[in-house]
Amino acid sequence: MTEKYGETYGDETYEEKHAYEVVVVGGGAAGLSAALVLGRARRRTLVVDAGEPRNTPSAHMQGFLSRDGMSPAAFLATGREEIARYGVELVRDRAVDAVRDAAGEFDVTLTGGRAVHARHLVVATGLKDELPAVPGVAERFGRDVLHCPYCHGWEVRDQAFGVLATSPLSVHQALMVTQWSKDVTLFLHQVGEVELSDDDLRRLAAAGVEVVPGEVAGVVVEADRLTGVRLADGTVHAREALFVAPRALPRNDLLLRLGAELRETPFGAYPVIDERGLTTVPGLWAAGNASGFAEQVINSASRGYRAGAAINGELLFADLDTTVTAQSAGRG
Numbered sequence: 533m534t535e536k537y538g539e540t541y542g543d544e545t546y547e548e549k550h551a552y553e554v555v556v557v558g559g560g561a562a563g564l565s566a567a568l569v570l571g572r573a574r575r576r577t578l579v580v581d582a583g584e585p586r587n588t589p590s591a592h593m594q595g596f597l598s599r600d601g602m603s604p605a606a607f608l609a610t611g612r613e614e615i616a617r618y619g620v621e622l623v624r625d626r627a628v629d630a631v632r633d634a635a636g637e638f639d640v641t642l643t644g645g646r647a648v649h650a651r652h653l654v655v656a657t658g659l660k661d662e663l664p665a666v667p668g669v670a671e672r673f674g675r676d677v678l679h680c681p682y683c684h685g686w687e688v689r690d691q692a693f694g695v696l697a698t699s700p701l702s703v704h705q706a707l708m709v710t711q712w713s714k715d716v717t718l719f720l721h722q723v724g725e726v727e728l729s730d731d732d733l734r735r736l737a738a739a740g741v742e743v744v745p746g747e748v749a750g751v752v753v754e755a756d757r758l759t760g761v762r763l764a765d766g767t768v769h770a771r772e773a774l775f776v777a778p779r780a781l782p783r784n785d786l787l788l789r790l791g792a793e794l795r796e797t798p799f800g801a802y803p804v805i806d807e808r809g810l811t812t813v814p815g816l817w818a819a820g821n822a823s824g825f826a827e828q829v830i831n832s833a834s835r836g837y838r839a840g841a842a843i844n845g846e847l848l849f850a851d852l853d854t855t856v857t858a859q860s861a862g863r864g
């Protein structure tokens with residue numbers, strides 16, 4: 533009997549117990565979906581999840597066919613139950629480092645120094661939203677300070693919208709949300725009027741969007757509801773929902789450490805992947821918001837599924853090739 537990290541080992545060593553065919557880092561929609569396919573394909577799979585999914589601030593998840601309106605927490609709890617049925621293990625922990633060994637397999641270090649080994653590694657770590665530093669915005673995010681009309685537009689339809697500009701690209705957001713309300717005010721905040729193109733101004737006018745210059749100092753909240761947007765000069769504009777564009781910070785540190793090629797986008801650096809989610813590093817996969825900014829929950833789940841199925845095929849054929857090579861060597 534040996535003991536390590538508070539666990540006791542009998543016949544099996546620590547290393548044997550913690551060797552998996554696949555380790556999935558991240559237990560959101562993407563990671564759990566990959567794990568479900570892999571578990572059902574009888575692959576020894578571990579999910580390492582820090583438990584901070586991106587949509588935590590929202591009480592409801594919209595737009596996932598058959599799960600529209602479900603709470604994000606209940607959705608993921610159901611996913612965790614489903615993967616457990618197929619023997620997939622899940623640990624509440626954080627992967628802090630990963631290296632690829634001489635055999636092209638992965639050693640993943642968790643907090644506290646624990647390590648797990650995997651033949652294939654799926655990075656499904658999502659992204660972090662960095663909100664503009666305007667008082668009240670972070671506190672109301674996911675409630676009446678919103679980023680995505682597809683996630684929340686229907687729920688606030690026909691209300692008085694504000695859009696807090698963080699760059700000239702916010703014009704696009706202001707135009708988009710007019711599909712959900714005709715009462716839209718674009719607060720230029722730190723964007724100068726001269727930064728808007730003639731096309732921007734013509735489209736904003738055609739869509740009936742009011743453009744208000746001047747720095748935004750905060751949001752006004754009464755009885756736990758957003759009621760207005762306050763400018764630095766003290767004027768208050770009555771508004772019921774405020775759209776913002778957080779800066780996306782993809783959690784790509786493990787991918788970077790492992791040498792995956794990244795591509796720069798206006799929304800952060802994401803791995804170069806093929807249609808299945810394979811990065812430029814053999815055996816290293818990415819799914820969900822770790823692989824692209826625009827992935828909603830249903831797309832993330834789909835990406836995870838596709839990666840999981842592809843990995844199963846890769847493992848199967850790699851093992852068959854090893855057997856064929858060994859048999860050929862035996863005959864020779």
Ligand SMILES: Cc1cc2nc3c(=O)[nH]c(=O)nc-3n(C[C@H](O)[C@H](O)[C@H](O)COP(=O)(O)OP(=O)(O)OC[C@H]3O[C@@H](n4cnc5c(N)ncnc54)[C@H](O)[C@@H]3O)c2cc1C
Nearest residue numbers: 558560561562582583584586587594627658820821828829
């Ligand atoms: C406020 C808000 C509301 C939203 N509403 C909707 C909606 O209604 N409908 C919709 O379709 N989409 C919505 N989205 C988008 C949705 O959140 C994402 O599409 C979805 O969460 C992406 O899934 P994912 O699995 O890629 O990442 P996530 O759900 O973010 O999961 C990633 C997981 O990986 C874990 N993790 C990260 N790094 C590590 C590490 N190093 N080690 C271990 N674990 C790690 C995280 O803790 C997290 O649990 C919303 C987003 C926000 C911000």
